[in-house]
Amino acid sequence: MNRSKELVEIIGKRFLISDGGFGSMLQKHGIKTGDAGLNINNPEAVIRIHEAYLNCGSQIVTTNTFGIDRIHLEGSEYSVKQVIAAAITNAKQAITNTSKDAFIMYDMSSTGKLLKPLGDLDFDEAYETFKELVDFAKNDVDGFFIETFSDLYEMKAAILAIKENCNLPVIASATFSSNGKMLTGASPIQVVTMLENLGVDMLAVNCSLGPKELLPIVDQILSVATLPFLVQPNAGLPRFDGVNTYYEIDPIEFASYIGQMIDMGIAGFGGCCGTTPEHIKACIEESYKHEFSYSPKNNATRVTGTMKCVEIGNRVICCGERLNPTGKPKMKLALAEGRLDDIVTEGIKQIEAGAKVLDVNVGIPNIDEPQILTDLIIKLQELIDVPLQIDSSDPVALDRACRIYNGIPLVNSVNGKKEVMDSVFPIVKKYGGVVIGLCIDDKGIPPTSDERFEIAKSIVKEAQKHGIPSHRIIIDSLVLTASAQQKEAIETIKCVSMVTKELGLGTTLGLSNVSFGLPNRPLINRTFLAMAMQAGLKLPIMNPFDRELMGTIDAYEVLGNFDEGASSYIENHKDDVSTVASSSKSISSTSDNSNDDSNSASVLFDAIVKGQKTLAVETVKQMKDIAPLDVVSLHMIPALDKVGADYDSGKIFLPQLMMSAETAKLVFDVLKENIDSGNDNKKGPIILATVEGDVHDIGKNIVKVVLQSYGFEVVDLGKDIKASEIYDAVVNYNPIAVGLSALMTTTVVYMRKTIELLRNKGIKIPVIVGGAVLSQDVCDQIGGDYYGKDAMETVRIAETIYNKIDRK
């Protein structure tokens, strides 16, 4: 048996004992740390440290290659290849000198850079950096020890670089901060999910914290890990003695914590910063007093985003369906025009509406699907932290999107066709995905639940041949239109039940098809959803903006005893009471419409004042007997005026003012649909921009929201906008005013330049200036017409300007 196979055999069967800190040992011998040439120039020192760990019982020699890669060594006199070769030679020499039976693990560490979009390193560049290390080391080591990574995305690049280029075992060690998360926000459960699904051989944590601080993280990892787990804490927290950094925990205390962790179920141990051979020796002695108690936990179906981990288990999880161009002309247009930001905003709104996973599909004709899907995934993951469901029938698009995806994706989908499974399963396997299996094969969608169930079983069987365990499969029993194939709606439900009970797998359904062609589609949809959930449906793919459907899930979770204490239900529906009350009033007083509208007007007023968006929108929809413009002037504006007065008098703070403004804008949007298009009631437009050199746009955005709530049309040019661009916009939009914002004294000069350009070009429209460094004096000095001290003042100025124009 070769050494790497022996290592795999040991992992999880008995304790694997790693080595300890290297830097602290160098420091102890008076040798400078962080010297890339140490392996070459002072091999004796390196070998001496390896020997010390081997002699005290370490079974692993990790090569002295921390921080060795092309990024760290840029400009160095040593090449990566030289350093790696010397480091491996030193490790081998130490084993020869001590005659110990130890494994040589290549120590692979972070590049020190953050990957895009958090930093400036491309995923592919990170991959190539790690691949180079693998290529230089793979023939001379027994395995790879990935350690001290604080970014899970970078770990993915490192793991792929190893697994795609050799067959050696991998131990992957994450580093956690004192808040219990990795630097980039991944939780312990997220880390376990990612590392296990990517197929490493052993999980590990190291560095950053001492053993005491690591205990809760170890506990969380052991509560879900199926793979064996190794721990390498620091010797406590770093302290500074005036000359050097030192660590406070001595070997005996350190070992006592390792003993606790052994009882919790760890399968290996070692040390990191500040630990010495004495620490490792003490741990080995401590281990004799404890039983090896590693036991794998049950498999679970989990997918992860950049910071969120979702388990498809007991709870019903809403997967938002709106990032799919089918039947959505606006999204089709946005995709065709490359306006990915608009699509991201739609994603954010779905999450705010309660979606826990988002389906992402860009399938429109004549589009470069692999490129656009990849671009959109990158863009979404800049701002969205929930797991994504990558939805494509193009295996190339799936492969590229899954590769750059930061997390464990849900892959939509395979079906019972052999060629589809053969092309998609390798992608799922390689990137650790969870895959949706559709109950359709070469013969189409079978009419009966039994036949669909057979396809589900064949998908599971075929997946296993590709090394994908069944818990990484979710079955879609497929929803057909009840109006056309009425008998089959219940077959779908039966199949959901069979997959749940007999295969124990998670299930998904795309809901909205079922009601197509029938009146009152929402009623059919939510009834079908309730039936499906009772049969075991866990991942409905649906429109999260449909409050009735979302409410059905919430209610089911309460009645099915999944939502403990009905806490989610209460949180999501605490405002519904007023809605029901207002509806009841409407129903009970149908004989008196004026009374009905009067009640609604009162509810609307309160909802705007309190910033209750849903209630306000639902209420205004009921106010059918009041002319839209009367709703605006008699109810909406007075509510906003009250909020404005409360803000001016200090009763409420700015976010509350804005919540009311946002609510009023939504109400206004509803009313706009009913306002006679011939009615020229447009107020504006007003152009807003944060001037050149200034990237702070929060103040400008506040003004925008409040202006919009008062019915002004706003053209928002964004931040860091050049004078010439503002002039071009003025020519294009013919606004009634221009609003300029600046936060820094250094950028006020650009504000003055902008005003000068407009005036030199003969533009006479008023310019309103605002921002933290502005005052009436500064406004006067730079040629502004009005100083908007805050959002409410800007509204008053805008009303003044508008009224002057109106009178003219």
Place this chain on the structure above:
Amino acid sequence: MIIDVEGLMGQRALKYLRYTEKPSKEQLELLFSSFSEIQEVEMIESAHKYFQLELCDGKYALKDSQINIDYPPIQNMLGKKKSDSVCIFLSTLGIGVDRRIESYKDSNPSRMVLLDACASSYIESVTDEYQRSLGLGDETFRYAPGYGKVPLIMQKEIFESISEFRKLHVELDENCIMHPFKSMTGLVGFRSKEGRI
């Protein structure tokens, strides 16, 4: 970090919102949920460096450093407390907080404003805690480039001179603004105890 909406953390957020009244229960709940959301996405990193002070022509200067501290507020502060050392430190909440704030720009601007104010307060609390963890109490006022009459350009000198800061994933732009935005540098003077320097 413990979220204390009724303590300094909440008071600072209210200050950033320019709110001077006693907050209502509803307002405190809004602050709490915002601080909690920041905790979900923060990626706190901190680093520091100690400097010895020397007197050159009657003015304080950092020994073996190119960082210019010849600004009246800093000179007065160090002189008043008879400091012989200075610690300069940097803390950041990380890019995740900036991105979360940005994500609300179109969909929920009021949330954006709340988070922005709370994040500004949060980074101050993080910096306070880091300062305490270094054993530095309130020896002197904590100055930062851009504060009072200390020019922002000092930020550039700090970043160029302190290599420890370059590892923290914080960048300076041409206007000396730090990215991520919710980052904070601080300069504190102190009298060295035995062994500290």
